Amino acid sequence: MNEYMEIANRLAGDNLIDNDGGPFGACIVKDGKVIGKGDNKVLVNHDPTAHAEVMAIRDACKNLNTHDLKGCIIYTTTYPCPMCLSAIIWANIDKVYYGNTSSDAEAIGFRDQYIYDIISDLKDGKDSSLDLKCINREETIKVFNEYIEKMDKTIY
Numbered sequence: 001m002n003e004y005m006e007i008a009n010r011l012a013g014d015n016l017i018d019n020d021g022g023p024f025g026a027c028i029v030k031d032g033k034v035i036g037k038g039d040n041k042v043l044v045n046h047d048p049t050a051h052a053e054v055m056a057i058r059d060a061c062k063n064l065n066t067h068d069l070k071g072c073i074i075y076t077t078t079y080p081c082p083m084c085l086s087a088i089i090w091a092n093i094d095k096v097y098y099g100n101t102s103s104d105a106e107a108i109g110f111r112d113q114y115i116y117d118i119i120s121d122l123k124d125g126k127d128s129s130l131d132l133k134c135i136n137r138e139e140t141i142k143v144f145n146e147y148i149e150k151m152d153k154t155i156y
Helices: 003-018 052-064 082-090 102-107 112-123 137-149
Strands: 025-030 033-039 072-078 095-100
Touching: 003 025, 003 033, 003 052, 003 072, 003 095, 025 052, 033 052, 052 072, 052 082, 072 102, 082 112, 102 112
Parallel strands: 072 095
Antiparallel strands: 025 033, 025 072
């Protein structure tokens, strides 16, 4: 087994004992060095965003004192859910190695495909289980317009 996937898999396996969350683990590597690790902490943290990949990204960013993980690789035990995939993209991680497929996750009771379907339906303008409505844009856009003029902004 790949040494970094082995770390991720050990973290996932530990959750079978700890019951901190689902059986998921992740490890982030830069230049051959582990810079972040995470396992699913949804249950123990009472936080639906505490997936293994997000926890590993938080750990790596803290350890490197940055929000930009360009040049990094993430090893994760399962194909990233939509939220984690988005977080990986936002973090600028270059490559993802995963073990289990999203179908494997669905087979043990996780609803990744359901969320992918909702996102697809929203994108296609179809009805979905999520009610999204734009309100008060004439007011909220004012802050965006001020941001355009802000001289000391950092785009990420």
